[in-house]
Structure formats: structure tokens, C-alpha cells
Amino acid sequence: MPVILVINPGSTSTKLALFRNLEMISEHTIRHSPDDLSRFSSLYEQRMFRKKLIADFLESAGHPLSEIDAIIGRGGMLRPLEGGTYAVSEAMIDDLRSAKYGEHASNLGAIIAYELSRESGREIPAFIADPVVVDEMEPVAKLTGHPDYSRRSIFHALNQKAVAREVASRYGKKYDEMNFVVIHMGGGISIGAHRRGRVVDVNNALNGDGPFSPERAGTLPITGLIKLCYSGRYSKEEVKKLIKGKGGLFAYTGTNDCQKIQQAIVDGDKKAELAYRAMAYQIVKWAGRMAAALSGDVDSIIITGGIAYDRRFMVPWLTEKLSFLAPIDVVPGGNEELSLAVACLRVLEGNEMAKEYRRAE
Structure with missing residues (x-):
């Protein structure tokens, strides 16, 4: 059963979760004070600070990076995309790093997932899913x-x-x-x-x-x-x-x-x-x-x-x-971490193909 790391960065927090299949085995929300973040001149520069906190979370959860089978981050401000799960790529990271389509804390989800994947020594699969810029409008x-x-x-x-x-x-x-x-x-x-x-x-x-x-x-x-x-x-x-x-x-x-x-x-x-x-x-x-x-x-x-x-x-x-x-169906809340884990598992189990992110022509 795959162990999935979910990374959901916000403007004042970083929400983290570990899932084994769809069973949450650990979660943690790290709050960031203005003093924590004011020393960084850009959003991109926050990544090392937040990565260290993620490493601490994995250690405390007893699941080092070497035991993680896949990473999925919150999708950020990218070019308009159709919905789905996307493999993190250099093209995606370039657009997020430059904030070409807008700067938002969620941009760090893919960036950190990509860097952790590369640093793992075995290139753990890294994804995002259904970012806010999903565009399927007619x-x-x-x-x-x-x-x-x-x-x-x-x-x-x-x-x-x-x-x-x-x-x-x-x-x-x-x-x-x-x-x-x-x-x-x-x-x-x-x-x-x-x-x-x-x-x-x-x-x-x-x-x-x-x-x-x-x-x-x-x-x-x-x-x-x-x-x-x-x-x-x-x-x-x-x-x-x-x-x-x-x-x-x-x-x-x-x-x-x-x-x-x-x-x-x-x-x-x-x-x-x-x-x-x-x-x-x-x-x-x-x-x-x-x-x-x-x-x-x-x-x-x-x-x-x-x-x-x-x-x-x-x-x-x-x-x-x-x-x-x-008919009316009420589904309260918005469990982003579980939704991301579900999207990741669909790809890992072969029920959905990960999509490729390409730069706008």
C-alpha cells in the first residue's frame, strides 16, 4: 500500500498529511507568523524554510523521505488547464518559480514536491491535482x-x-x-x-x-x-x-x-x-x-x-x-488533503493517467 505525502501550503500555514492508501496516518498544520515569513524577499525563497519543517514532520511521523512512495502538492497559479492530476515537471516549476501567472502560496506545493522528489535519490513521483486555474469553460x-x-x-x-x-x-x-x-x-x-x-x-x-x-x-x-x-x-x-x-x-x-x-x-x-x-x-x-x-x-x-x-x-x-x-446533496467542508491523496492514488492505481504540463505556446 503506497505511502503518500500531501503538501498544502497557504499564506500563513503549511498543511501536511501522510496517507497509506486513503487512510490518514499522520497530519500536521504548521502556522507561520509574520516574523517567520517577513525575512524572505519572495515567496520562492520560503521553500527551504518550509522544506525543513516538512522534514521535521516526516521524522516525527516515523516515515522518512526514503519511505514515501509519492508526493502530491496543492496546485498553484499556472496557465489555464483542464482538470486532472498532473505530473510535476520542469516546465511547471519554471512557470511557478517566475510567478508568470500570479504569485500565491499554493505555488510552493509543486515546487517543494519537485525538490523533495529530486533530493530523494530515486525521484519519487510528484504530482498536483485540479489547481484553482482549471479552465474547462466553453x-x-x-x-x-x-x-x-x-x-x-x-x-x-x-x-x-x-x-x-x-x-x-x-x-x-x-x-x-x-x-x-x-x-x-x-x-x-x-x-x-x-x-x-x-x-x-x-x-x-x-x-x-x-x-x-x-x-x-x-x-x-x-x-x-x-x-x-x-x-x-x-x-x-x-x-x-x-x-x-x-x-x-x-x-x-x-x-x-x-x-x-x-x-x-x-x-x-x-x-x-x-x-x-x-x-x-x-x-x-x-x-x-x-x-x-x-x-x-x-x-x-x-x-x-x-x-x-x-x-x-x-x-x-x-x-x-x-x-x-x-435533488440536494450536502457535503460539508473541503478536505483538500484527502482530495489530493485520492487524486494521487487514482494515478498510482492506474485508474487515471497523469497529465503533462506544457508551457503556453
């Missing part, structure tokens, strides 16, 4: 109304595809035999139309598209945004922060903590309730868009992400509005 979905910019596919691809596979198996089918609308609700909210294993349309959950979320403003009325930008009240960076970081529920309630908002509703806070209901209302409208993109042929609407744990308010509100479209 050409018609990318036009915005003006040729100067197009809609981009940036979303919670790893979790969306993982839960879609899980729900398909519940129905006794494969992912590529079913149609889903998948609603991932976290700090950002992404809603995807999955047609026979491909996400043919989805909102850009990172850069201001879709419903508002706990901290992101989502799609805004354009003329209002233009007036805001030229009002003289905000700098460019401040406007960007209003859209991502200080938008959404945070702007309306002063917090992005949904549990606090839920408690405020219980305590009778009508302002908090209106904001939370409005977020649910926008989610419903975007889910309806995605159902329409699938011509109404939807086998299930899947509700996932951290906010899907809210069975008191959010899940019932969404179910009430959406259940006429299709």
Missing part, C-alpha cells in the same frame, strides 16, 4: 460584452471536483456520467456547472464575479463601481480591498465569521440576518444561472465548503429555493 461562456477582457475560470476546482465524484458514486455512477451544479461556500464562493466531468461554466471566485461572500463583494453594478473608483475617496489598492477582503458580509456586518453572524441572528440582529439572507439569495440566483447553462438537465445540486456546516440557516434557505431544480 468559449461562449468567456465573452463578457467587451473584447478587452474575458471571463476567467478561477475557483475551488479541487473540492468541487472531489465532491462531485463522491456524490456521483452515491448514485452508483461516475463523475463523467452526471450533471451537477456545485456550490462551494467559504471565504470565497464559487458555483460551477459540471457537465459530464467538465466544468463548462463557473464564476471567478477570486476576482469579483458571482455572489458576494463573507469577505468578497462579488459582481457589482458597473456604473456604481466606476463612480466609486473616480470619487477620490479610495486609492486603487483600497478599491481592490473593498472588492476582496473587506467586501461581502464583512462590509455589512463588520465580520467575515459566519458562526458569529449565525449567533447574531439567533440573538435577534435583523441587520445580520438581512445580510446573510442576501448572500443566500445571490447564491441561489447564480446556481439558477448554472442550471440554465446545463439546460435544466441537473442530476444534483451539491452544497459544500465550510458554510455548508450551517444546517440552521444557510442550507435550509438554499434548499427551499433550489430543490425544485434537482
Whole structure:
């Protein structure tokens, strides 16, 4: 049974896990303080620091690198890709090292996996799976109304595809035999139309598209945004922060903590309730868009992400509005480490071929 090392770097943490097949045998989340990371002039320079912590984790878990059969890292900001599991390659590392398509902590997942593989002396297979830049959108979905910019596919691809596979198996089918609308609700909210294993349309959950979320403003009325930008009240960076970081529920309630908002509703806070209901209302409208993109042929609407744990308010509100479209399946959370291990094992067992990453032509 193969032992798989999962590496999931975040901006303030590194999440690590060891799996034997799909049984987790050890996990650890390492928190990084601002002082830990401020001494590095770039994200890429953090890799040695984080690699040392990974070595310490392996030692404490009793599984040195020599006993690891495969490594899979969180996919980073690469060129647009179709979904799947990719073998880490020099071309991929070059794009991540240079931050050609954007700098994000998840870029380090593939970089560290690649370096550990080379340092092992036996080149352990190294992979990434379903990075946030998965792009399977149909050409018609990318036009915005003006040729100067197009809609981009940036979303919670790893979790969306993982839960879609899980729900398909519940129905006794494969992912590529079913149609889903998948609603991932976290700090950002992404809603995807999955047609026979491909996400043919989805909102850009990172850069201001879709419903508002706990901290992101989502799609805004354009003329209002233009007036805001030229009002003289905000700098460019401040406007960007209003859209991502200080938008959404945070702007309306002063917090992005949904549990606090839920408690405020219980305590009778009508302002908090209106904001939370409005977020649910926008989610419903975007889910309806995605159902329409699938011509109404939807086998299930899947509700996932951290906010899907809210069975008191959010899940019932969404179910009430959406259940006429299709059955509702709730898969709370977003276990990225397990999803990565599952993707890796599919390749190791020969159920899926690892894809090759190539530079954009």
C-alpha cells in the first residue's frame, strides 16, 4: 500500500498529511507568523524554510523521505488547464518559480514536491491535482460584452471536483456520467456547472464575479463601481480591498465569521440576518444561472465548503429555493488533503493517467 505525502501550503500555514492508501496516518498544520515569513524577499525563497519543517514532520511521523512512495502538492497559479492530476515537471516549476501567472502560496506545493522528489535519490513521483486555474469553460461562456477582457475560470476546482465524484458514486455512477451544479461556500464562493466531468461554466471566485461572500463583494453594478473608483475617496489598492477582503458580509456586518453572524441572528440582529439572507439569495440566483447553462438537465445540486456546516440557516434557505431544480446533496467542508491523496492514488492505481504540463505556446 503506497505511502503518500500531501503538501498544502497557504499564506500563513503549511498543511501536511501522510496517507497509506486513503487512510490518514499522520497530519500536521504548521502556522507561520509574520516574523517567520517577513525575512524572505519572495515567496520562492520560503521553500527551504518550509522544506525543513516538512522534514521535521516526516521524522516525527516515523516515515522518512526514503519511505514515501509519492508526493502530491496543492496546485498553484499556472496557465489555464483542464482538470486532472498532473505530473510535476520542469516546465511547471519554471512557470511557478517566475510567478508568470500570479504569485500565491499554493505555488510552493509543486515546487517543494519537485525538490523533495529530486533530493530523494530515486525521484519519487510528484504530482498536483485540479489547481484553482482549471479552465474547462466553453468559449461562449468567456465573452463578457467587451473584447478587452474575458471571463476567467478561477475557483475551488479541487473540492468541487472531489465532491462531485463522491456524490456521483452515491448514485452508483461516475463523475463523467452526471450533471451537477456545485456550490462551494467559504471565504470565497464559487458555483460551477459540471457537465459530464467538465466544468463548462463557473464564476471567478477570486476576482469579483458571482455572489458576494463573507469577505468578497462579488459582481457589482458597473456604473456604481466606476463612480466609486473616480470619487477620490479610495486609492486603487483600497478599491481592490473593498472588492476582496473587506467586501461581502464583512462590509455589512463588520465580520467575515459566519458562526458569529449565525449567533447574531439567533440573538435577534435583523441587520445580520438581512445580510446573510442576501448572500443566500445571490447564491441561489447564480446556481439558477448554472442550471440554465446545463439546460435544466441537473442530476444534483451539491452544497459544500465550510458554510455548508450551517444546517440552521444557510442550507435550509438554499434548499427551499433550489430543490425544485434537482435533488440536494450536502457535503460539508473541503478536505483538500484527502482530495489530493485520492487524486494521487487514482494515478498510482492506474485508474487515471497523469497529465503533462506544457508551457503556453
